[in-house]
Amino acid sequence: MRETLDLDLARKVLAAQPFSVLLGTRLTAFGDGEAILELDLRDELLNQNGSAHGGVLGYAAENAAAFAAGTALGPGLVTAGFTIDFLRPAKGETLRSHARVIRAGRTRAVCRCDLTTLGADGAATLCAVAQGTLAATDRAPAPEPRTP
Numbered sequence: 597m598r599e600t601l602d603l604d605l606a607r608k609v610l611a612a613q614p615f616s617v618l619l620g621t622r623l624t625a626f627g628d629g630e631a632i633l634e635l636d637l638r639d640e641l642l643n644q645n646g647s648a649h650g651g652v653l654g655y656a657a658e659n660a661a662a663f664a665a666g667t668a669l670g671p672g673l674v675t676a677g678f679t680i681d682f683l684r685p686a687k688g689e690t691l692r693s694h695a696r697v698i699r700a701g702r703t704r705a706v707c708r709c710d711l712t713t714l715g716a717d718g719a720a721t722l723c724a725v726a727q728g729t730l731a732a733t734d735r736a737p738a739p740e741p742r743t744p
Contacts, residue, residue: 601666603627609663609671616659619652623663629697631663634690637713647685648723653711654680657726660695661707665730668700672733676704680726688713688721703732 601609606626610616610633619641625632633656635641643649658678665673695709711724 601626601671605671606631606663606666609666613659615655619655621656621659624692625694626663627667629664629667629700631660631667631695633660633663633693633695637686637688637691645685647687648691648713650680650682652691653682653686653724654678654726656691656693657695657709657711657724658728660693661709661726661728662730664695664697664707664709665700665705665728668697668705669703669730669732673730674733676729676731678726678728680724682724684721684723686711686713686723688715690714692720698727705730 603626607623610621610623619635621633621635624634637648641648641652657680658675662673692712692714693709695707698706698708706729709726710722712720712722714720
C-alpha cells in the first residue's frame, strides 16, 4: 500500500529538493488530484528579454505535475514524459504552476499544467501549458528539508 501525502508532508518533500529551495518555490495548494507551486520571478530567473527563462517554466510545470500525481500515486515518482507549449512571454511578479491529474492508473498518472504569471495588481496571464506522465517507483523520497 502506498503512503498517502498530505500538504505538510508534500511541503517537506519540496523542501528536500535543493533546486526548488534555490528557486524559492512554494507549494500553495495540494490535494484531490491538484497541486499549485509558486515562485517569485526575480532577475536571476529572467532571460535577456525580461521574461522568465523557459527552463524555469519547464521546471515549474514538471514539478507541479509530479506533486499533483503524488496525490494519486504517493510520493515515489519519476517523470516518464513531458511536453510544454509556450504561449506568450512570462512577465510578472510571480509564476504560478497549477497542475491537475487528468487520469491516474495503478502506476502512472497523466497531468496537465497551466502556467500563469501574476502581476503586481494580481492579474493572471496564461503563459504556457504543459502535460506530463509520472510513473510510480518502489521507493519514496526521504523528505529531509534543506536549508539555503
